[in-house]
Amino acid sequence: MSVSEAVLDPAVKAPLVARPDLAGTKPSLIGLTREEMGAALREQGVPEKQVRMRVSQLWHWLYIRGVSDFDAMTNVAKDMREMLKRHFTIARPEVVEEQISGDGTRKWLLRFPPRGAGRPVEIETVYIPEEGRGTLCISSQVGCSLTCSFCHTGTQKLVRNLTAEEILAQLLLARDRLGDFPDLDVPQGSMIPSSDRKVTNIVMMGMGEPLYNFEAVKTALLIATDGDGLSLSKRRVTLSTSGVVPEIYRTGEEIGVMLAISLHAVRDELRDMLVPINKKYPLKELMEACRAYPSLSNARRITFEYVMLKDVNDSLEDAKELVKLLKGVPAKINLIPFNPWPGTNYQCSDWATIERFADFVNQAGFASPIRTPRGRDILAACGQLKSESERMRKTERMAFEAMMIAGHGEDD
Numbered sequence: 001m002s003v004s005e006a007v008l009d010p011a012v013k014a015p016l017v018a019r020p021d022l023a024g025t026k027p028s029l030i031g032l033t034r035e036e037m038g039a040a041l042r043e044q045g046v047p048e049k050q051v052r053m054r055v056s057q058l059w060h061w062l063y064i065r066g067v068s069d070f071d072a073m074t075n076v077a078k079d080m081r082e083m084l085k086r087h088f089t090i091a092r093p094e095v096v097e098e099q100i101s102g103d104g105t106r107k108w109l110l111r112f113p114p115r116g117a118g119r120p121v122e123i124e125t126v127y128i129p130e131e132g133r134g135t136l137c138i139s140s141q142v143g144c145s146l147t148c149s150f151c152h153t154g155t156q157k158l159v160r161n162l163t164a165e166e167i168l169a170q171l172l173l174a175r176d177r178l179g180d181f182p183d184l185d186v187p188q189g190s191m192i193p194s195s196d197r198k199v200t201n202i203v204m205m206g207m208g209e210p211l212y213n214f215e216a217v218k219t220a221l222l223i224a225t226d227g228d229g230l231s232l233s234k235r236r237v238t239l240s241t242s243g244v245v246p247e248i249y250r251t252g253e254e255i256g257v258m259l260a261i262s263l264h265a266v267r268d269e270l271r272d273m274l275v276p277i278n279k280k281y282p283l284k285e286l287m288e289a290c291r292a293y294p295s296l297s298n299a300r301r302i303t304f305e306y307v308m309l310k311d312v313n314d315s316l317e318d319a320k321e322l323v324k325l326l327k328g329v330p331a332k333i334n335l336i337p338f339n340p341w342p343g344t345n346y347q348c349s350d351w352a353t354i355e356r357f358a359d360f361v362n363q364a365g366f367a368s369p370i371r372t373p374r375g376r377d378i379l380a381a382c383g384q385l386k387s388e389s390e391r392m393r394k395t396e397r398m399a400f401e402a403m404m405i406a407g408h409g410e411d412d
Contacts (some may be wrong), residue, residue, distance in 0.1 A: 260303040332368070
């Protein structure tokens, strides 16, 4: 057996020899509910009468001040900070790579430490600046199990779900990198302005199907929209699903954020091919769940995402069927010019075809903006995200193997 075979997992292509900074990772306080955080403090001997106050302090430092070092918590006693450092972490994930597009879009490749007997994993997160707002596209899984035929992420096998901590960490890290947390020299208790935030919106549209990781996504989004912390409005948080019908009902009842549906076809036989989950939850069931989503109105519409594929789903007949399908649903249709990725057989619809499709849907009474492609030059556009988890870069592999061979020779 070669050195590389001995130390590399064939599925993930990452070293199985733990790096020192990833070995024995302590549990994180990020992503815990207040109740869970209180329980964690009790386990480490914090007196019951102090727990509520300590949780409030930690919540403030983590989600309003955005600190990633316990020593920055200046109103927490030193012995308390030392205990927290011994037993917990609030560190950010490692930024493996940051790419900035010509249009200002940013993409981060993030590496998370092992979980249990697992190994480090990588995901991608994208920030899209626009006039008057900034949208962060967050991943919920490493890879994806849905295999939508036009989506680059779908070519990567599902590795695992992300934890609530790892979902939230994407938001915290983005705010760090963008300077979106207040300076630590702002006196505690002062009003912290939110009008100039760079991250104003979240979309759960990154890698993975959020509703196949419901509990972690729910916990993360409820913390992100908590009024005493990160304080994002639920109307500025959108969860996108390919159509996991049972959890659509739960999303409305238990999370209450805006809903987006990856639709892409108006006939079951075509959607079965483009979005294979349709075989389990066909259009009739999907639309029933959409019509039952709580608090629908013109101010709280469901967004239907529709990628424009040349000679596949872009005919005027498709547009007519789309209008019929959405009749009576407060809806907006995002028309997405297909973003090519290496190896795909699909092509983007001609611009005149997209405009003709949009005009028909608009005249039927539905807003149908054509999404401006963003970050194409760094493969950060819709449907293009794919992590490096399935492969080591060639140079990294060669360096790692050389190190192991050298070490083996010394042992001999």
